[in-house]
Amino acid sequence: MAVVEQLPCYRGRPVTLFTDLYQLTMMYGQYQAGQHRQRVVFDLFYRKNPSQNGYVIAAGLEQVVWYLQNLRFGSEEIDYLRQLRMFDESFLDELRRFRFTGDLFAVPEGTIVFPHEPLLRVEGPIFEVQLVESALMSFINHQSLIATKAQRVVDAAxxxxxxxxxxxxxxxxxxxxxxxxxxxxxxxxxxxxxxxxxxxxxxxxxxxxxxxxxxxxxxxxxxxxxxxxxxxxxxxxxxxxxxxxxxxxxxxxxxxxxxxxxxxxxxxxxxxxxxxxxxxxxxxxxxxxxxxxxxxxxxxxxxxxxxxxxxxxxxxxxxxxxxxxxxxxxxTSYDHPALGCVYKLAAQEENGRLVPRIKVSENAEKVTNPGKKKVLRLLVDGIASADLIALDDEQFNPAEPLELFDPVHTYKRKVIQNYEIQELLVPVVVGGELVYELPSLAAIREHVVMGLSQFSSEVKRHVNPHIYHVDLSDKLWNLKQHLLRQWRPHAR
Structure with missing residues (x-):
């Protein structure tokens, strides 16, 4: 982390209160209820490609790592929060001891990504994972948006x-x-x-x-x-x-x-x-x-x-x-100035194990995919055929045929064989410790070029690009339907 901390644009940056107030109010409520140590899993993803594009270039991970490693409540931050007269002293004492001790899995910067697949998976005590929401969204939203816009401009040139x-x-x-x-x-x-x-x-x-x-x-x-x-x-x-x-x-x-x-x-x-x-x-x-x-x-x-x-x-x-x-x-990504990442609860600890959680909405696009998940890119003859969101404990054998289906229009199906699997989410921070070597910008640029080479020209065209399929595994799709059926009888 020393390399990140030494960069001129980071020096002296106050970061701890780079959050929305409701993160702190939720943390306080969880602390008062004795739930602040409860382990959770959150996914950060986006729902719609910007600027008519067919994909997004993931960026901003370096700043996420820097933020998590520098997250501390000092006397200035504590004094300010005390002045708000919203939190008691025991909560402020808890904040003084705050360190990020959770796990971060992420797609490497420069990865080509698509709507609804997790770009970050954050796991740890809800007290920690809740606080970092707004900052993580800000870093990933902005840089992924600009990297994508830049690639469109460069491609046009x-x-x-x-x-x-x-x-x-x-x-x-x-x-x-x-x-x-x-x-x-x-x-x-x-x-x-x-x-x-x-x-x-x-x-x-x-x-x-x-x-x-x-x-x-x-x-x-x-x-x-x-x-x-x-x-x-x-x-x-x-x-x-x-x-x-x-x-x-x-x-x-x-x-x-x-x-x-x-x-x-x-x-x-x-x-x-x-x-x-x-x-x-x-x-x-x-x-x-x-x-x-x-x-x-x-x-x-x-x-x-x-x-x-x-x-x-x-x-x-x-x-x-x-x-x-x-x-x-x-x-400014003038024609599409926001990517619109979201950060949603996917699993929560109950009786010592993680239990899947789902957010339900009248808008079908906003119904989340539950559970602790991974993202797999499936390549046939070196060309990306589809991405598959699956539960983290699932295993797939590339030597066996795999049937993929549209998670909404389930009658749309195809079978792939002799495919290669690329796991997109990699461990970055584990137990609060950095386990990932941050690549150089040159390496990230090469990763973009390599990633784009795996996709057909139809996916990459600027106008009405081919919609690249992001499917759910059978197990994840069935879990999602089960939770939806469980939820419906209790709706008020």
């Missing part, structure tokens, strides 16, 4: 045979510092090659990128002087912003002048950036002008409120853009 890299440039449009820093981390997981956010770069080792803004150009007597000054400052990494005044009549001609001067010095202009106007038209004209001047090596970078749809359209229009700077629409 590589459509039509292109290989245009994407730079995350959303710091100034993010809701706050945490959203910007952790959003940049998630965007890098999703496939962006760099960020403009220097704190994110320092904290996570993400490559940083940036040139100049329009104010730089305006602060000089002329655009040409501004370009020359920037070249003198950064002779080995000169990218010039060409749309402050007029892209084609001023910006590009002045950039060509500086590029020719650089060639005389034995250097090359790296690129130009266009941040406004008709990017398809301007990039094609700019490319023609650069090529005519013998500057075929100069790249064109585009920004200006881009998202996956705009990028895809620009590529279809044969825009001559080599790389993309994407800000607002990525860092």
């Amino acid at each position: 590589q459509s039509g045979g292109k290989r245009g890299p994407v730079i995350e440039m959303g710091l100034r449009r993010a809701q706050n510092m945490d959203a910007a820093v952790f959003g940049a981390r998630a965007a890098y997981i999703g496939g962006c090659v760099a960020t403009s956010n220097v704190l994110a770069g320092q904290s996570f080792g993400i490559p940083v990128a940036g040139t100049q803004g329009h104010a730089w150009i305006q602060s000089f007597p002329s655009e040409l002087e501004a370009f020359r000054a920037y070249y003198r400052a950064f002779p080995d990494n000169t990218v010039l912003l060409v749309d402050t005044y007029d892209v084609l009549r001023s910006g590009v001609p002045n950039a060509i002048t500086v590029a020719k001067e650089m060639e005389k010095d034995g250097r090359q202009l790296r690129g130009i950036r266009i941040d406004s106007g008709d990017l398809a038209y301007l990039s094609k004209r700019a490319r023609a002008m650069l090529d005519a001047a013998g500057l075929t090596y100069v790249e064109i970078v585009a920004s200006s409120d881009l998202d996956e749809w705009t990028i895809r359209d620009l590529i279809m229009q044969e825009a001559r853009i080599d790389s993309w700077g994407v800000g607002t629409h990525l860092i």
